[in-house]
Amino acid sequence: MKLKLMAATAAIALTGAAAQANTLVYCSEGSPEGFDPALFTAGTTFDASSHPIYNRLLEFETGTTNVIPGLAESVEASDDGLEYTFKLRQGVKFHSNDEFTPTRDFNADDVIFSFMRQKDEGHPFNQVSGGTWEYFQGMGMPDLVESIEKVDDYTVKFKLSKPEAPFVANMAMDFASILSAEYADAMMEAGTPEKLNTAPIGTGPFSFVAYQKDAVIRYANNGDYWKAPADVDNLIFAITPDASVRYQKLKAGECHIMPYPNPADIQAMQDDADINMMEQEGLNVGYLAYNTTMEPFDNPKVRKALNMAIDKNAIIDVVFQGSGQVAKNPIPPTMWGYNDAITDDAYDPEAAKAMLEAEGVSDLSMKIWAMPVQRPYNPNARRMAELLQADFAKVGVDVEIVSYEWGEYLSRSKDLNRDGAVLLGWTGDNGDPDNFLAVLLGCDGREASNRAQWCHEPFEDLILKAKQSTDQAERTKLYEEAQAVFKEQAPWATIAHSVVYMPMSNKVQGYKVHPLGGHIFYGVSVE
Amino acid sequence: MFGYFLSRLGMFIPTFLGVTLISFMFIRVLPGDPIIVMAGERGMTEERYQEMVEKLGFDKPVLQQYWEYLTGVLQGDLGESFVTKKPVWDEFFALFPATMELSLCAMIFAVALGLPAGVIAAVNRGKFFDRALMSSALVGYSMPIFWWALLLIIVFSGNLGWTPVSGRIDLLYYFPDVTGFMLIDSLLSGQEGAFASAVRHLILPTIVLGTIPLAVIARQTRSAMLEVLGEDYIRTARAKGLAPVRINGLHALRNALIPVITVIGLSVGTLLAGAILTETIFSWPGIGKWMVDSIFRRDYPVVQGGLLMIAVIVMLVNLLVDVLYGVINPKIRRR
Numbered sequence: 001m002k003l004k005l006m007a008a009t010a011a012i013a014l015t016g017a018a019a020q021a022n023t024l025v026y027c028s029e030g031s032p033e034g035f036d037p038a039l040f041t042a043g044t045t046f047d048a049s050s051h052p053i054y055n056r057l058l059e060f061e062t063g064t065t066n067v068i069p070g071l072a073e074s075v076e077a078s079d080d081g082l083e084y085t086f087k088l089r090q091g092v093k094f095h096s097n098d099e100f101t102p103t104r105d106f107n108a109d110d111v112i113f114s115f116m117r118q119k120d121e122g123h124p125f126n127q128v129s130g131g132t133w134e135y136f137q138g139m140g141m142p143d144l145v146e147s148i149e150k151v152d153d154y155t156v157k158f159k160l161s162k163p164e165a166p167f168v169a170n171m172a173m174d175f176a177s178i179l180s181a182e183y184a185d186a187m188m189e190a191g192t193p194e195k196l197n198t199a200p201i202g203t204g205p206f207s208f209v210a211y212q213k214d215a216v217i218r219y220a221n222n223g224d225y226w227k228a229p230a231d232v233d234n235l236i237f238a239i240t241p242d243a244s245v246r247y248q249k250l251k252a253g254e255c256h257i258m259p260y261p262n263p264a265d266i267q268a269m270q271d272d273a274d275i276n277m278m279e280q281e282g283l284n285v286g287y288l289a290y291n292t293t294m295e296p297f298d299n300p301k302v303r304k305a306l307n308m309a310i311d312k313n314a315i316i317d318v319v320f321q322g323s324g325q326v327a328k329n330p331i332p333p334t335m336w337g338y339n340d341a342i343t344d345d346a347y348d349p350e351a352a353k354a355m356l357e358a359e360g361v362s363d364l365s366m367k368i369w370a371m372p373v374q375r376p377y378n379p380n381a382r383r384m385a386e387l388l389q390a391d392f393a394k395v396g397v398d399v400e401i402v403s404y405e406w407g408e409y410l411s412r413s414k415d416l417n418r419d420g421a422v423l424l425g426w427t428g429d430n431g432d433p434d435n436f437l438a439v440l441l442g443c444d445g446r447e448a449s450n451r452a453q454w455c456h457e458p459f460e461d462l463i464l465k466a467k468q469s470t471d472q473a474e475r476t477k478l479y480e481e482a483q484a485v486f487k488e489q490a491p492w493a494t495i496a497h498s499v500v501y502m503p504m505s506n507k508v509q510g511y512k513v514h515p516l517g518g519h520i521f522y523g524v525s526v527e
Numbered sequence: 528m529f530g531y532f533l534s535r536l537g538m539f540i541p542t543f544l545g546v547t548l549i550s551f552m553f554i555r556v557l558p559g560d561p562i563i564v565m566a567g568e569r570g571m572t573e574e575r576y577q578e579m580v581e582k583l584g585f586d587k588p589v590l591q592q593y594w595e596y597l598t599g600v601l602q603g604d605l606g607e608s609f610v611t612k613k614p615v616w617d618e619f620f621a622l623f624p625a626t627m628e629l630s631l632c633a634m635i636f637a638v639a640l641g642l643p644a645g646v647i648a649a650v651n652r653g654k655f656f657d658r659a660l661m662s663s664a665l666v667g668y669s670m671p672i673f674w675w676a677l678l679l680i681i682v683f684s685g686n687l688g689w690t691p692v693s694g695r696i697d698l699l700y701y702f703p704d705v706t707g708f709m710l711i712d713s714l715l716s717g718q719e720g721a722f723a724s725a726v727r728h729l730i731l732p733t734i735v736l737g738t739i740p741l742a743v744i745a746r747q748t749r750s751a752m753l754e755v756l757g758e759d760y761i762r763t764a765r766a767k768g769l770a771p772v773r774i775n776g777l778h779a780l781r782n783a784l785i786p787v788i789t790v791i792g793l794s795v796g797t798l799l800a801g802a803i804l805t806e807t808i809f810s811w812p813g814i815g816k817w818m819v820d821s822i823f824r825r826d827y828p829v830v831q832g833g834l835l836m837i838a839v840i841v842m843l844v845n846l847l848v849d850v851l852y853g854v855i856n857p858k859i860r861r862r
């Protein structure tokens with residue numbers, strides 16, 4: 001025990017010595033739930049696990065939503081869209097730790113292990129660490145993936161139950177990270193299978209060194225990385241939940257990069273010569289969903305009139321304090337397929353009032369539901385509801401604001417007979433428009449994630465066609481048309497996309513703000 | 528004395544059972560379904576929801592769930608976190624030393640300053656020092672913790688650069704946990720400068736967390752001392768010509784200590800409550816923030832396990848206080 005401790009201390013002292021020279025310190029906003037990305041759903045967890053430690057068969061190019069080769073060198077879809085064959089990269093090495101040294105390189109067995117533990121309830125690792133595989137389940141993978149076959153050591157074939165183009169983007173998501181089957185077997189044999197989650201082994205640019213709960217996570221550069229090695233020797237996550245304290249740490253030089261600044265601090269950060277402020281529109285949308293099954297909101301003209309009564313610029317100023325942009329479409333502008341030709345409803349209370357009168361709507365009273373939590377797509381729902389209340393009052397609509405505890409809110413807002421319009425939003429998972437349009441507005445989403453309870457046949461046809469096509473140009477066209485239908489039918493008032501700010505020290509080079517919301521430190525250096 | 532101790536210990540058992548019931552019920556009466564919260568905006572199918580209900584045991588009658596929880600607790604099993612999937616017991620003991628270290632330092636800070644300040648104020652009743660001290664105590668007691676913490680950080684860490692902003696030790700130092708107490712582990716590590724770094728990191732959180740108990744202890748000591756100083760035996764001691772230091776420090780303070788010890792015992796609860804905010808602001812990896820996060824996530828096993836452990840600690844401290852009463856005042860243990 002003593003020997004082990006001394007060895008650990010010596011190894012760590014070395015890490016400490018190097019820390020002076022070339023260490024990147026990231027003041028993260030929270031603790032990871034664990035280090036096996038497939039078990040969890042939080043972005044904070046993915047920042048600490050899938051991005052530094054693991055790779056996926058396909059990956060998102062940092063700074064874009066483009067899907068590029070990862071551990072698979074290529075992927076080929078069959079003509080009917082039911083089979084995807086992945087050619088795997090050779091010579092990729094897994095990390096090692098005190099208890100495990102890999103005897104072989106990455107191969108097809110690791111791919112099959114990583115997915116089958118999530119799919120097969122009889123798999124020895126299915127129940128390990130209380131596995132509920134929320135993302136795998138949430139993306140509909142159990143029904144979509146019929147089988148995964150090992151063609152040879154470096155070829156894997158996925159058979160699908162139906163053609164579904166977003167499958168390719170799904171393979172680049174965090175839950176699809178590839179773990180070592182050999183490590184899993186070794187840990188099962190040692191009686192500690194949960195170590196897959198607590199002492200992770202991956203193929204990524206950084207290897208896991210240690211985690212002190214709620215305090216620090218340490219990583220070391222993976223010198224055997226299959227791409228060019230990372231630019232820093234050590235990566236440290238200093239867990240700092242309070243945004244003001246993160247800012248003070250950045251100013252004091254205790255960290256190099258921080259996420260999620262307080263909106264009130266942004267101006268001071270921009271004025272600080274030592275801080276480089278990067279920004280990008282987030283892959284999200286905040287919206288007000290009418291219940292399109294209830295009178296008078298079943299009338300698209302009434303919905304349209306109400307949308308025209310909303311002063312979105314005032315909301316951006318007051319609620320987002322400038323760190324947002326007006327949303328005209330249900331998908332964000334950073335996403336492919338975004339229809340920029342669409343014109344947003346003009347803010348015109350007089351015209352809105354006249355339109356409501358023309359539709360025979362007078363003395364309308366309605367409820368607006370305000371979320372009780374802060375989200376990137378809506379930092380203050382109560383305030384937003386108050387602004388909407390004032391806007392609607394100008395066109396003669398009386399609004400009552402209601403709110404519930406978050407779990408209750410999510411649950412009750414799904415009800416088909418819900419009374420009132422709901423403030424909610426969505427952050428994209430995989431950069432595919434289907435992940436917004438089908439999940440939030442498709443007929444299957446009613447009484448679930450489709451809070452407008454909207455099912456409109458022309459729109460549904462377009463998104464179904466787009467889902468089944470593997471031709472990106474054709475899909476883009478279909479999604480653009482779908483957005484035009486959406487705008488005309490107005491099941492939501494699209495309100496805002498947040499702007500993501502990343503303040504960092506001037507010493508940091510090469511950081512790219514990732515539209516999918518993750519924080520990625522491969523390719524980042526510190527002077 | 529042993530019989531007195533046993534009688535106090537006897538009261539511990541029903542209180543413990545009551546706490547298990549309250550901690551179990553507390554989180555369940557709050558609105559909000561942990562499965563729905565877990566699923567977030569995405570939601571889940573009814574079929575999947577039922578699967579999860581079954582998996583987490585929510586389909587069983589509440590009484591049965593409580594019985595299983597209680598039998599688990601009695602066997603030292605507090606369950607597994609819904610979120611991290613790790614045993615609550617392991618998580619608690621990974622974090623508790625940090626909270627205990629901070630709370631102990633805050634308590635030592637509060638007692639070391641509060642007791643003498645209270646005595647001096649009582650002896651100088653009505654004079655400038657007394658008024659200044661009592662006004663400061665009132666301000667200290669009323670100050671919002673998060674504001675006070677941020678003010679100290681901005682002044683001492685940001686502007687003057689005397690103390691680190693947050694954390695337990697400089698990131699340069701890294702050694703495995705032995706005791707979980709950073710002051711001890713940094714000494715054991717043998718790394719030069721580690722202990723000094725741990726001390727520097729403790730200064731601001733100790734002041735912030737210790738401010739309210741300091742104010743309470745100073746005020747309580749002052750009023751207890753004033754009461755005792757008016758007693759006949761003190762007047763007699765003065766008439767006999769005993770030195771004021773001996774009268775105040777030995778005769779008066781000893782008798783004034785009983786209510787002060789009560790306040791110190793009760794302050795343990797205040798410290799643990801204050802630790803929630805202090806830990807969040809100073810990124811201190813203790814149980815305070817862990818508990819708050821789990822309430823928002825409706826992580827039942829963590830909330831009920833954490834509450835139970837905190838309650839047991841407060842009960843143990845109060846048991847210790849009861850025993851101390853007996854030591855200080857023999858009349859109490861004869862009752």
